Amino acid sequence: MNRRTLVLIICVVILAVFAAAAFLYPRVIPPQPSQQAQAPAQVPAEAPNGSNLVRFHSPVFGPAQAPVTIVEFFDPSCEACRAFYPYVKKILAENPNDVRLVLRYVLFHQGSEEVARMLEAARKQNLYPQVLEAVLDAQPDWHDDPRAAAAWAAAEGAGLEVGRARADMHTPSVDAVLETDMQDVKAVGIRGTPTFFVNGHALDKFGPEPLRDLVRSEVAKARN
Amino acid sequence: MSTSSSSGLWSLLLVAWLVALLSSLSALFIGEVMGQAPCVLCWFQRAFMFPLTVILTIACYRSDFAIWRYALPLAGIGAGLALAHTLLYAGLIPLPIQPCTATGPSCSGAGMTIFGGVPLPMLALFAFALIAILLLVIRRRTAP
Numbered sequence: 204m205n206r207r208t209l210v211l212i213i214c215v216v217i218l219a220v221f222a223a224a225a226f227l228y229p230r231v232i233p234p235q236p237s238q239q240a241q242a243p244a245q246v247p248a249e250a251p252n253g254s255n256l257v258r259f260h261s262p263v264f265g266p267a268q269a270p271v272t273i274v275e276f277f278d279p280s281c282e283a284c285r286a287f288y289p290y291v292k293k294i295l296a297e298n299p300n301d302v303r304l305v306l307r308y309v310l311f312h313q314g315s316e317e318v319a320r321m322l323e324a325a326r327k328q329n330l331y332p333q334v335l336e337a338v339l340d341a342q343p344d345w346h347d348d349p350r351a352a353a354a355w356a357a358a359e360g361a362g363l364e365v366g367r368a369r370a371d372m373h374t375p376s377v378d379a380v381l382e383t384d385m386q387d388v389k390a391v392g393i394r395g396t397p398t399f400f401v402n403g404h405a406l407d408k409f410g411p412e413p414l415r416d417l418v419r420s421e422v423a424k425a426r427n
Numbered sequence: 428m429s430t431s432s433s434s435g436l437w438s439l440l441l442v443a444w445l446v447a448l449l450s451s452l453s454a455l456f457i458g459e460v461m462g463q464a465p466c467v468l469c470w471f472q473r474a475f476m477f478p479l480t481v482i483l484t485i486a487c488y489r490s491d492f493a494i495w496r497y498a499l500p501l502a503g504i505g506a507g508l509a510l511a512h513t514l515l516y517a518g519l520i521p522l523p524i525q526p527c528t529a530t531g532p533s534c535s536g537a538g539m540t541i542f543g544g545v546p547l548p549m550l551a552l553f554a555f556a557l558i559a560i561l562l563l564v565i566r567r568r569t570a571p
Contacts (some may be wrong), residue, residue, distance in 0.1 A: 206437060206487070206488070206490055207488055209441075210441075210444075210484065210487045210488045211488075213445070213448075214484065217448060217449075217452065221452045221455075221456065224456065224460070225456065225459070225460045228456075228460045228461065278527055281526075281527035282527065283526050283527050284527070311527060312527070395526030395527055396526060396527045397526065398526070409526060
């Protein structure tokens, strides 16, 4: 066969196969044009409104009256949040009296909502830090699994009463927490997680060290 | 050049082209049909695989073996990127923590595998390397 004819035939056949496969592929996951993606490219500079950052319903680590507040917009199934966790924990441990951490939920991924609800249920059992650490540790196993099976197993290992948690996680109060948090995510213009605010100031550079430096300078300010 | 060696060369070129064509269409299928958004490193690899497909198509059509001069750099750079991505995926080179966004997936995250566990970066590395090797053979055989 002539080479040119062969090249043309291969082109036509392969493109036809591709078109057929694309047509026949079951559309289980429609591409999700998420609302966050369409939001204007807004970089969270100074927080527009303090009340968008700290809410009374949010889980808090550290002393409630601490002069320095870190607000972390946090997605349980985000691997960067997982990678940041030890650093944030260390910052809190270094400043046991001066710094508190407020976690706000950001639900950007499949599985985020399930685990955020589970964490809220764990809060009712006074197991929040334990379950948080367990699910973050197991995150690679449930990442992007909408049912987050491995996260449930890890939480159970940390002592969570799963039956009670499954009942607690769909109460209206938990719905309200997630709803408010996602509204604030939009209001503040969060585009990625984790996003930190220290006493309302955004990080000028993303990374554990800039966060530590900002906390240090805010602690120094508070002491003066 | 004898007809038989020319036809052997052409088969090599044909295989290189088919590898590039299948890789490009697979990338499009995974991205556009299966709806898995490409990460940053995937985009860079696409930027080198797509033009390879186009120029190798023309080279096959015209039996132009001098194409290795143009295609080999593309395949080489693509292989370098795919190697870096594979190492990153395997966790052998560290990556500064990148924030997760609503749209862009991470370069080392889940969903980077196909056929029950073959990592996509490794497939890309294999494709780029195969094309580069075929082009190198063509280069040696066409050398005066």
